[in-house]
Amino acid sequence: MWTFIHKLGSPPWFFGFSGTLVRWLLPITVTLLLVGAIWGLLVAPPDFRQGNSYRIIYIHVPAAVVALAGYYVMAFAGAVSLIWRIKMADVTMRAAAPVGAVLTAIALVTGAIWGKPTWGTWWVWDARITSMLILLFLYLGVVALFEAYENKTAAARACAVLSLVGMVNIPIIYKSVDWWYSLHQPASIKFTGESAIDSSMLYPLLLMIVAFYCLFTVTLLLNMRAELVWTHRESGWLKQLVGGS
Amino acid sequence: MYFESLAAVWHMDGHGFYVWLAYALTALPLVLMVWLPVKRMRQQWRWLQAEQRRSGAATAAQTPAMESDL
Numbered sequence: 658m659w660t661f662i663h664k665l666g667s668p669p670w671f672f673g674f675s676g677t678l679v680r681w682l683l684p685i686t687v688t689l690l691l692v693g694a695i696w697g698l699l700v701a702p703p704d705f706r707q708g709n710s711y712r713i714i715y716i717h718v719p720a721a722v723v724a725l726a727g728y729y730v731m732a733f734a735g736a737v738s739l740i741w742r743i744k745m746a747d748v749t750m751r752a753a754a755p756v757g758a759v760l761t762a763i764a765l766v767t768g769a770i771w772g773k774p775t776w777g778t779w780w781v782w783d784a785r786i787t788s789m790l791i792l793l794f795l796y797l798g799v800v801a802l803f804e805a806y807e808n809k810t811a812a813a814r815a816c817a818v819l820s821l822v823g824m825v826n827i828p829i830i831y832k833s834v835d836w837w838y839s840l841h842q843p844a845s846i847k848f849t850g851e852s853a854i855d856s857s858m859l860y861p862l863l864l865m866i867v868a869f870y871c872l873f874t875v876t877l878l879l880n881m882r883a884e885l886v887w888t889h890r891e892s893g894w895l896k897q898l899v900g901g902s
Numbered sequence: 903m904y905f906e907s908l909a910a911v912w913h914m915d916g917h918g919f920y921v922w923l924a925y926a927l928t929a930l931p932l933v934l935m936v937w938l939p940v941k942r943m944r945q946q947w948r949w950l951q952a953e954q955r956r957s958g959a960a961t962a963a964q965t966p967a968m969e970s971d972l
Contacts, residue, residue, distance in 0.1 A: 709914035879939035
């Protein structure tokens with residue numbers, strides 16, 4: 658396990674490993690997304706109260722769940738970068754930010770579209786929605802902050818600090834639906850106890866959550882690889898790879 | 903399959919607009935999110951290949967010139 662983690666810190670090893678992983682994971686991800694979407698859109702029964710509009714759940718919830726998980730990845734990479742000064746951690750943190758931003762934006766947009774037929778409004782300054790909007794700004798903040806610095810080591814350090822400070826927002830997002838009960842419904846899936854959702858609707862949802870996790874991994878790796886090719890263009894191992902292809 | 907016809911799938915009892923809009927606005931950024939880094943890396947890769955050919959041609963052109971100097 659430790660040797661594996663150690664190897665991940667080595668750009669040439671990571672480049673080879675991630676290449677193989679993406680080649681396998683990308684087709685799996687596309688298949689999972691298509692199966693999950695068809696299942697959720699066409700096979701699952703409609704909600705007895707919300708009708709067919711609830712089908713947005715199959716993209717809204719997975720996007721939101723993975724947007725939050727992505728923040729852990731970014732903040733953890735930021736902590737590793739601050740403590741051990743590992744370059745690969747910087748690359749990971751930077752690669753996670755745009756992916757998280759896109760997923761958060763998807764969660765917000767699909768939520769707004771779902772809100773219109775369900776609540777009668779596109780937007781409301783509900784605690785859950787507002788804290789998700791802050792999450793979007795945190796992700797965009799990391800992207801913008803990195804670009805703002807000329808010195809990339811200083812940029813990575815500033816981004817790491819911002820992402821760690823932003824961690825306070827994460828428990829607020831989780832608990833917002835319980836602390837301030839307003840329009841947004843509380844969680845339907847629970848790790849402990851019975852889920853408030855029928856299995857005919859739960860299975861496609863779980864499938865879509867897995868699919869979004871895979872998608873996050875694939876895009877994270879693709880971003881990291883594109884970054885590595887550019888920053889290591891002068892390195893011997895990359896020159897050899899380029900020459901050999 | 904829950905729906906009886908393709909038209910019912912499209913209409914979704916009046917919610918079709920919202921559902922399909924949400925799925926379209928999700929699919930588009932997801933495709934871009936995968937495609938953009940792939941495109942970026944391909945461009946860089948091609949640029950680096952061309953760069954290697956350039957520098958390779960430069961050294962190949964240089965070597966015989968140096969020999970003729972001797």
